[in-house]
Amino acid sequence: MTDAAAPLAPPAAMPRRDRLRRAFFRFRQSRLSLVGAAISALVLFLALFGAALAPYPAHVAGGVDTASRFLAPSPAHPFGTNELGQDVLSLVMAGTRASVLAGFAVVVIGTIIGTLVGAVAGFAGRWIDEALMRLTDLTLTIPSLILAMAIAAALGPGFANMVIAISLSWWPGYARLVRGEVLAVREETYVTAARALGAGPSRILFRHVLPNVASPVIVKMSLDMGFAILTVAGLGFIGIGVRPPTPEWGTLLSLSRSYMPDVWWTAVAPGMAIFLAVFGFNLLGDGLRDAFDPRGRR
Template sequence: MNAVPDTPLRPRREGLRRALSRFRQSRLSTVGAGLVALVLATAALGPFLAPYPDHVAGGIDTAARFLPPSARHVFGTNELGQDVLSLTLAGASVSVLAGFAVVLIGSAIGTLVGGIAGFAGGWIDEILMRLTDLVLTVPNLILAMAIAAALGPGFQNMVLAISLGWWPGYARLVRGEVLSAREEVYVTAARAMGASRARVLFCHVLPNCISPVIVKMSLDMGFAILAVAALGFIGIGVRPPVPEWGTMLATARSYMPDVWWTAMAPGLAIFVSVFGFNLLGDGLRDLLDPRGGR
């Protein structure tokens, strides 16, 4: 008798177990998960792990300018005598948080637009998709640069500028999923039971379209971090003394190649972040959306 309540859950548990087994069998996916865990841990604890927290707060030491990597300064010091490792660890919280905010806002807007367009159809679909195509005609980075330049530098303005050009990909993805899902039997059953169109869309259709959105979000995290760094690199992102990887690279560019170590730590941090999220996204695609990998 005790086995009866567990019977409906057994197929789900077996499916989850098989999916996790497939994920673990992929070494690259496991490596990606480890790198992402490292990046997230650094973003959460970076300011506390910095060996020179006073440098993160804006302190300088002109007597220690451009010291090469050593046991005291693992990645050397910059033009102000600040420890590059400390700035890179603290900058992780800014870059990763900004990338996460961009993906979250972009996916929320895109999911809403694509869901409404695919479910409503007709002239609503036509207007929303033409708006999506209009935004897609402008390269995302160029659009973000224009918006950020108009709004001014700052964390919030940078996130908003990138997010306003990030949602069309999610809108097209969700629209295609909704067009397929709205013809399913459970949608017809919900309508027959008297559920409103909004309830059918938000409680039945969109929850069943979330897997490809999660996969795209994981793949986009690396590119969002790269876009944040790009805006910081050209000087319209976060401004010093707030440490940010793109801004650090822009400053280090003036002293290359002689003082190469000032660019090594932030460049390596960006590489590890993008590489890790891409590997994890590939693994999640096989785990949550097997059709996407075929």
């Protein structure tokens, strides 16, 4: 009697839970995916706690020690010091927050805008689809970095303006992806059944269609994190991103280029940080893609 009276999981929940379990199992089978997950976790950890764990917090706050200018890497300063005598390791650790949080904000905002545009276009069809997709195509014709640079230059330097500028150039890829997925999902049996039961278009779209196109969107988000961080660093490098004294990887690289190649360590540390972040998120994205869509493996 106890077993018969126990609540059963909803029929739709079991296949979804089983798919997630199988995807997690496939993800664990790939060593490169686990390496990417570990690097990404480390980058996110430093983004949250890097400034607090920096060995020289006074340097992060803008402190200057001119007596320690351009010290080579040593046990006291593993990545040396810069032209102001600041510890490069501390600046790179603290700069993780601005670079990673900006990249994360860009991906989230771009995903929200692109998902809404693609979902409405794919579900509504007709002239709405045509108008939204032509707008998307028009945006795609302009290179994203050039468009971000133009918007950032118009808005002015600063963290918020940089995020807005990159986000406005980031959404078309998600719009294209979501539209294609929605066009396939809207013809499924459960969507037809929901429509027959009297569900409105907004309920069908947000309750039945979008949850079933989330997997490819999540995979694209993980792949885009690395490229968003790289774009943030690029804007900081040319001087229209985060401005000093706030540490940021692209800004640190820009300041160090005047002292290359003699004082090489001031550029190697932020350069390696950018490389590891992009590399880690790309490995993570590849692993998630293979886990959620094993047919896509080559």
